[in-house]
Amino acid sequence: MTAQSPSAAVLIIGDEILSGRTRDSNSGHIAAFLTEIGIDLREIRVVPDEEDRIVAALDALRTAYTYVFTTGGIGPTHDDITADAVAKAFGVAIEYHPEAIEILRQHYVAPEELTEARLRMARIPVGATLIDNPVSKAPGFHIGNVFVMAGVPKIMQAMLLNIEKELHGGVPVQSVTVDCPFGEGVIGTALGEVAEAHPLVSIGSYPVLAARNFSTKLVIRSRDAAALAVAKTAVEAMLADIARHKAGDSTLTDY
Amino acid sequence: MTAQSPSAAVLIIGDEILSGRTRDSNSGHIAAFLTEIGIDLREIRVVPDEEDRIVAALDALRTAYTYVFTTGGIGPTHDDITADAVAKAFGVAIEYHPEAIEILRQHYVAPEELTEARLRMARIPVGATLIDNPVSKAPGFHIGNVFVMAGVPKIMQAMLLNIEKELHGGVPVQSVTVDCPFGEGVIGTALGEVAEAHPLVSIGSYPVLAARNFSTKLVIRSRDAAALAVAKTAVEAMLADIARHKAGDSTLTDY
Structure with missing residues (x-):
């Protein structure tokens, strides 16, 4: 990249x-x-x-x-x-x-x-x-x-x-942020799979701690706008899937 | 030091x-x-x-x-x-x-x-x-x-x-800050002389810009409390001297 x-x-x-x-x-x-x-x-x-x-x-x-x-x-x-x-x-x-x-x-x-x-x-x-x-x-x-x-x-x-x-600049890296309501430990494995499947983007995962609850900022970066959009859709689909399957998990906002 | x-x-x-x-x-x-x-x-x-x-x-x-x-x-x-x-x-x-x-x-x-x-x-x-x-x-x-x-x-x-x-700590460095109402360019030479005369302290000079006027924070640091006190007195005397001799200078709060 x-x-x-x-x-x-x-x-x-x-x-x-x-x-x-x-x-x-x-x-x-x-x-x-x-x-x-x-x-x-x-x-x-x-x-x-x-x-x-x-x-x-x-x-x-x-x-x-x-x-x-x-x-x-x-x-x-x-x-x-x-x-x-x-x-x-x-x-x-x-x-x-x-x-x-x-x-x-x-x-x-x-x-x-x-x-x-x-x-x-x-x-x-x-x-x-x-x-x-x-x-x-x-x-x-x-x-x-x-x-x-x-x-x-x-x-x-x-x-x-x-x-x-x-200064001779290059193609700027664009980024989008997806706010994930769950802690990193809930999404880690699935996120790693999404990251691996989208090599044209880099996905950074940043824990946010507020009032003892963890959520996560997912920052997707790429110089390729199309790849960025595709990866964003994949991340959002992954989060929707987790929300469906883990609705009862009491550790969703743990780390 | x-x-x-x-x-x-x-x-x-x-x-x-x-x-x-x-x-x-x-x-x-x-x-x-x-x-x-x-x-x-x-x-x-x-x-x-x-x-x-x-x-x-x-x-x-x-x-x-x-x-x-x-x-x-x-x-x-x-x-x-x-x-x-x-x-x-x-x-x-x-x-x-x-x-x-x-x-x-x-x-x-x-x-x-x-x-x-x-x-x-x-x-x-x-x-x-x-x-x-x-x-x-x-x-x-x-x-x-x-x-x-x-x-x-x-x-x-x-x-x-x-x-x-x-962790094995050492003797903490102590510091005192002297607020100088003039810009660094007004005090630079005299400050350098004070710094040279007080080798047991280090004197840092940090410009402060507010509403187009420069003033300066002078931070004196040392592990030796006595040397710190002596250097502080010397810095203050230097500033009093500048205030007396440069009272009419219109560039006192320039850089």
Whole structure:
């Protein structure tokens, strides 16, 4: 199902996520964005703000996937080390980028406003092209197959829209959800048979727990709309069959 | 700061997270839990429901960190393949575990209730010990340094409490947050100097964007309470100094 499709990884850089203080919302946003344009997100990694760890993750991911998207670590403070790590991973120098300096100069007009810290955000690996930041101006950048974006969700989201035109998407995976009123343990065997009989789709089964009762969300995914429709009908028929035959079972909403 | 502390990785198994349809909340919960007991979470990975990918991630993580915590893929449906992947990673067989069967039998009393699918949840890698599941009974398990938990947040959280006694924590990292009313670009250079002068703490700087204005959360972390207090005072003095000298700067709440 995914052999022909462009693939991607997301690399989240941030001690703050690993400490549990801040919940990462960027990876979920990027995941949904990529699904819409037909790029398969195949891995998410979160690593600390440590150069060697960022370099190692970048090297592992950029050689394994079509695209890598990073968030975080490109601001003006001492703990923002992503640009340096990216330069190191690509074996290039990092320099003040004339266009990035100009963008900052137009925004921070008085010389004392363009602080040393803010100017630091114009340091870009040599050979990279800038990603426009309509929110706070300091750009992201793109080098090789790696797209380097800010960690602030609003800025990251704006940058993502600005790089969409540079990404080669594939046929989007479509999905339908069938709500199953029974627990997974009731439908598991029959569902496995349906899944096996419909190799053009993938069927995911997700337990939902509410007030001690389990139900299940069945998500059918495919790039082939016809196959998706056929599989959906088969899943619904299977559920109707179970409802008929197991009507008296007191464990229908157990796991 | 972390050299002596036990380390950990979280491995989230789930196509549903990578598709962007479901947001992962388990990794954030585990992260906060580990921070409290003094275990450094050093990496989070999300991989698809594919055996070779799970095995490769398990092998990379279990050799690099003290503990690995996985969530997802241990239910009764065809897409639940984590137990098989863990067995493969450890090079052991997977068998129906007598104690796990007994747990399920006590819950699903009538023979027709203990479906083939539910019984599948008693398949456990040889040599593993069970993790109690007070919510829906089917156990997780623990083999080597890998703890295998359910994906349903409520069940995962209960399992985590049940394994706490088996984990050797370290001295917990304490943290204090200083709210800075200015953007990172205003404080960056001075903050870097404070960070350099206080090597026993790590200082993270996190921009906050609200109504087009940036402020900053400064999070100071250390295992040394005295060093933490000294660094906090230094950060506050630095901010007071900036407030005095930059009172007229119109870009104080720019990035």
